[in-house]
Amino acid sequence: MKEYLSEDIIRGKPYDRTIIKKLMSYIMRYRFSALLSILMVFLATLMFLLGPYMFGYAIDHGIVKADKGMVVKMALLLLGIETFRTLLVIAQNYNIQNIGQRVMMDLRMELFSHIQTLPVSFFDKNPVGRLVTRLTNDIAALGELFSAGIIVVIGDVFIIVGIIVTMFLLNVKLALAALCVLPVMFAISIFFSRKIKIAFREIKRKLARINSYLNENITGMETIQLFNREKKNYETFDSVNKDYLHEQVRYVRYYAIFQPALNIMNAISVALILWYGAIRYFSNDLTLGILVAFFAYIQGIFDPIRDIVEKYNIFQGAIASAERVFGLMKESPENDYDKLTFSKGKALQKVEGKVEFKDVWFTYNNSDYVLKGLSFKIEAGQSLALVGATGSGKTSVTNVLTRLYEIDKGAILLDNRNIQDIDKTQLRQIVGMISQDIFLFSGTIRDNISLFNSISDKRILETIDELGLTCFINRMPHGLDTKVAERGSNLSAGERQFISFARILAYDPDILILDEATSNIDPVSELLIQDAIQKITKDRSSIIISHRLSTILNCDHILVLKHGEKVEEGTHETLMRTKGLYSQLYKLYLRKETV
DSSP, X not given: OOOOOGGGSXXXXXXXXXXXXXXXXXXXXXXXXXXXXXXXXXXXXXXXXXXXXXXXXXXXXXXTTTOHHHHHHHHHHHHHHHHHHHHHHHHHHHHHHHHHHHHHHHHHHHHHHHHTTSOHHHHHHSOHHHHHHIIIIIHHHHHHHHHHTHHHHHHHXXXXXXXXXXXXXXXXXXXXXXXXXXXXXXXXXXXXXXXXXXHHHHHHHHHHHHHHHHHHHHHTHHHHHHTTOHHHHHHHHHHHHHHHHHHHHHHHHHHHHHHHHHHHHHHHHHHHHHHHHHHHHHTTXXXXXXXXXXXXXXXXXXXXXXXXXXXXHHHHHHHHHHHHHHHHHTSOOOTTTTOXXXXXXXXXOOOOOOEEEEEEEEXXXXXXXXXXXXXXXXXXXXXXXXXXXXXXXXXXXXXXXXXXXXXXXXXXXXXXXXXXXXXXXXXXXHEEEEOSSOOOOSEEHHHHHHTTSOOOHHHHHHHHHHTTOHHHHHTSTTGGGXXXXXXXXXXXXXXXXXXXXXHXXXXXXXXXXXXXXXXXXXXXXXHHHHHHXXXXXXXXXXXXXXXXXXXXXXXXXXXXEETTEEEEEEOHHXXXXXXXXHHHHHHHHHHHHHO
16 A cells, blocks of 8 residues: 655654754743743642642641631631632633644744745645645644643643652651552553554554545546546545554553553552551551541542653654654745845846846756757847747746746846846746636635735726726626635636736736647637737737747747757748748648648
């Protein structure tokens, strides 16, 4: 069976100083609240330790001596102590949860901000689901560590140490008798914590397999149904699900044994207190109140031990999540993403639109070049068509011009300035692109044209009218307020393309790239798109890529690519006369259109 998301397996090491130090840096942002929580935990522990002692004192000095006034006073004092402890616990829980939520928000915002700076090549290699998991599940695991882990465990340790110290202060011999089971209890806890950790690790790994398999199958449901794969996929998922069930049952089995084992140790400890305490009481070496206090203390020491074992698993999961989150944060952002000026400190003012490729070499995988010594020029305001078979490097030209990918050798000049010296955010305001795969966001048509910027409806409608696409908006049920589903699934290919053209014109770039902008649309929509292309490319430098050669007939210049190299260059008429590759492609296109 194929392993999914192998990097999600929790590693065996329970402690990593670097990761702990990094995690603590986030808590230190809220150091006052954290210290306040620790103080409240300490005070709550003192109140907890006072309770049994005061109860025993009331027995010895009130009930045994028939002092009703003392009993009433001690009852009121105990009520006050428990009330104060309850208020402390409420305030402590709120404060801890508040710290955890704030740390989660900080981590998620920093990680999201960092992801937005990563190069496109990173997203080519990393599935979206994996990144979403980092931003959701892994951050939530860290939040649980902060809100229900670290400080709570500190409180548990305070209680355990406090009970042991208090018992020895009350009566050393009885404390030794009561606590003689602690070594065995700690050994049981360590043994089961290791077993539970292994089971927990396997649960995480096999849950990742389930999530990966579900994501793949739900996404490809159309293919599954078309090829009648339902039964086979059901059998595969049944196998994956049973593996997960097996690990869950193993996890539950360990807990089912661990809890009774602690209960047995608890019962033995109580029995020892009862036996030895009774002997000491009968010999007048121990008061009844201290004996009762010991019973209360011994009952209170086991819950923190259970809690620490459970928190150990939270700690393990959080460390694994931290490794993945901080590992993603270490990914290098795009080159000079924060550079805001050209070389020599001069910001770009007026853009003429002259583009020049000078001996450009580029590869996606550091081995096979997809652009090989490519050189060409686009004069300001001119249009260039890129023509070639699939895989010839057309889209790669647009990728390196927008610096979604960086070239390996050569130079790309914009108005005689190397685009490497231009801040990427500024470059992408200058160069706009309409691609074949239009990405639309959930929202309205207005949102997708303005990209959630403050552009007036008047400006948007003027843009649509300028493109000659008023008929498109008029047939929408609610005009600009028409809802757009995720990725525009409720719109046709032509309607999505109309929105992209209105978006780019509202964006108003100086240089325009059209990458298969007329593909996958009907003939009527294509006529509207062709007219829109003429309008938006007017007086703009533009690069047009299209398998429909009718789209490029009016371009000022045509560049023919083959395996990343320039093989022909010229106008439509000159290239047809040379009877080279372009002529062959055009004849094939005419034959296809005739058929």
